[in-house]
Amino acid sequence: MSLSTLDVFSIGIGPSSSHTVGPMRAAKAFVTELARGPGLGEIRRVHVELFGSLAATGRGHGTDRAVVLGLEGDDPETVDTGATEDRFHRLTVRRCVTLLGTHPIEFDPDRDITFRRSVELPGHPNALTFTAHGHDGAVIRSDTYYSIGGGFVSRGPGEDPEDGAPVPHEFSTANELLSICRETGLSISGVMLENELAMRSETQVREGIARVWQAMRQCVIRGCESGEAVLPGRLRVPRRAPALWSTLSERGDRGRHDAGEWVALFALAVNEENAAGAAWSRRRPTVPRASCRPYSITT
Template sequence: MEQISVFDIFKIGVGPSSSHTMGPWKAAQLFLEEIDFLDLNQLEVHLYGSLAKTGKGHGTDIAVQLGLMGYDPKTIPVEEIDTAIEDIKVNQALFVGERIRIPFNPNEQIVFHFDKTLEAHPNALTLKAIHQSGKLVEQTYYSVGGGFITTDDTQESETRVDIKFPVQWGEELLKWCEQEDVSIHELLWINEQAWRPKEEIYLKLDEIWETMKQCVFRGCNRKGILPGGLNVKRRAFEMNSQLSEGKVFDHVDDWVDYIKSLQVGFSETLKWVSCFALAVNEENASFGRVVTAPTNGASGVIPAVLMYYALFSEEASQEGIRNFIMTAGEVGSIFKKGSTISAAMGGCQAEIGVSSAMAAAGLTECLGGNPQQALMAAEIAMEHHLGMTCDPIGGLVQIPCIERNTMGAIKAITACQIALNSDPKSALVSLDDVIKSMWETAVDMNTKYKETSEGGLASQISVIVPEC
């Protein structure tokens, strides 16, 4: 059984895509461990399948170069990205692993194989290092969604541990919760301690929440046009200004306190939740710092629903926020084990659908729902995303992606409310049924709807995205 920690599902990094940016970035970082730096002569990058078709729009080439330079997506100052890439272009040289500068022409040494897809996975890249001694080191990596990387020989390399309550399907999760008489997050607190001590878990959960909150705040305070050539205007700024009646805040916590002090009705709540999601995904589209949740394209859903919980719920607490993330993470990992969180494998149901299901379960537990109701909420949220295709215009994670996060967030809140007011015993469809249906739909889905930008909206609107 695959072992997935909540911190494999939630990763702090850089937009715009977990599978097309974070995964290839991680592959390049891993490849550095294979290189003999003293003898290195040349590097080559080969992108296949969806990584070739939408790689430009998703910044795959940029991510691989940053990874080869030794930058980490969690810590890189995002404002340095443009300069670092420009430096390679101007000097035709790459400072590999911050150790050795070698000649590198991105136009020649990064090859987009538009007509070739490797059999093992639609998101594949091969990295080659040619040494002066003639030695060739070559490795193919598959970016299988959510920033996870595999090779032909290895699965994701998280250290294997003895988890007390192993879970593959929702049914097992419910069985453990019932047997131990605990909630989902209580069970998760026990399982997570197989990887790290409790104090570290607290710190990491709080870091995730803080990063999400800062991302929402940054997105609400930036105006202008998103990069990439589609000329998409940022909208969170104006929405936030209108909702905040033009007030300006220097610090995120002052802004949060202000929103909490407002008397918000139904339509304002909808606007705020939409504004939060737009803000995150506008940041994601512009190489901003985001939390993969479970992907970058869908990284606005969970922060928007968490903000809804933290700002508009009477029950909200720091503990509740941590438990929300735990429960949502476990639901995400069940989807990954039973189906996929890769849009190149399953379309947008695997991104927005899964994030909506995760958020629905997290919110339900925090608002007092039992484990059955939490999984019922996850099932409802996914049920109404089944079959959703991935068709980003121009290969950019902007249209329909940014607005789609608002829809995923609102559906999660609705699913939570339905579940909280239902008896799960009377539900005809279980979470496991919907996960299996999602996978069957993914298998049957035409390739042009799986992050290739060859079908759907992407084929209706013809844009020429400039080379950058």
């Protein structure tokens, strides 16, 4: 098993690893390839096509927003979730994106993102195609990506995102893992640490795990302390974590009989933060409509 723990427990913007995280990574990967050759300076337009499931539920899951932010060079792990909705609205009104944060082009989501709900590509239900056009409208590059779940992105059915570096303890089932533990005398965590060290340094491993834990912790805190009464979306689903947090906190007794309720609270808080996408529901500011050119100068 060569899939890193830091790949399994990856940090990413909500509400969906396949509909939000994967498309954002795919968009960034595409413009990164453009930057390597022929260069972003040659690009005048980028058109995005969403297929199958990404097209059917993409708006509700923020796929269009994720794609736009990915084109600008944002990463799901580090994007400022508190500013994403405002940014997307400004980009929509001004009809402009800045590829990798350096090259502004005109971009109107209503024109340049196409939702092909009735078309499903053979590689995977979650597919998206990026096409870059040059000065004369000719196609410079066109690539298709598949968001296959968990935030992983594939370029085709034959590509295995789990095909990572060789590790000293290969296993594919829990029984094989336990057998390795018996043979080596290592604990499960010991086996996993030795595998991780085949991919990165121990400092990187421990810092990465600490970073994941902090993201989890902050997500729980935000979900419990949220001032929003309902989740974003037309269904107006009420948030439940803040009320449960208040109830359990007032008890003042965190004995063993309460453990299940606290675990349920933490899971609920994270689920609600994930569903909210951490930012998609913020009030849209008023932005004067402007062309792409003055926008690129002022920012």
